[in-house]
Amino acid sequence: MTFEIRVICASGDADRVSGALAAAFQTGAVRRYPTRDGRRTRLYVTAGHRDSSTNPIHTESE
Template sequence: MFEIRITCDPVDKDRVSETLAAVFTTGPARQHPTRDGLRTRLYLTADHRPAQEPWPTPEEAYALAPSIISEIGWTARTAADRPFLDVLNREFWLRKAALLDRIALSNEADSVTGDATDLATRAAQRLIELDDTADVSDPRAYVRQQYARWARNQ
């Protein structure tokens, strides 16, 4: 843990605090005017963010997954059997995103062009929205990570 001291214009204090919080894990900013009263001194305790765990490979993530055909059936039945708003739960979007990711991976391996990659990315982004997760650098890798965790607990 360390402390950061910033001297800035008062209008910039929120932007500076938010920018630092995006890079480090920070505590609340303590504010004091400078001696001349024209600027603000900010003091923040900070720490490095923990390193992100490595993304699982597709083989690791989908080792326990049922066949693609089985997952297509589950996704279609779930979408048809439930009222529209009930379909928007996490398990549905996780399994749908994983299914689309697996189809996209298969197409990419076979050099097949189509919409699968775009659809997989969009479904992954929907899962990220549901999870209220920010700063995901690779949405499809996030799906693999979450699916692997989910599958281990089933």
């Protein structure tokens, strides 16, 4: 199952946020757009859940 994640963050945090999402989920390319006020960044990521074989920290019972 895939889903879309949207995050609005400070422009300087965009790389850190993208990395954290990639570590937590199976992600595709991150699409970046400025917010309407131009002061922050919108990140759009298509993601899927990692299974226990790709993310051994999380088990099926969690």
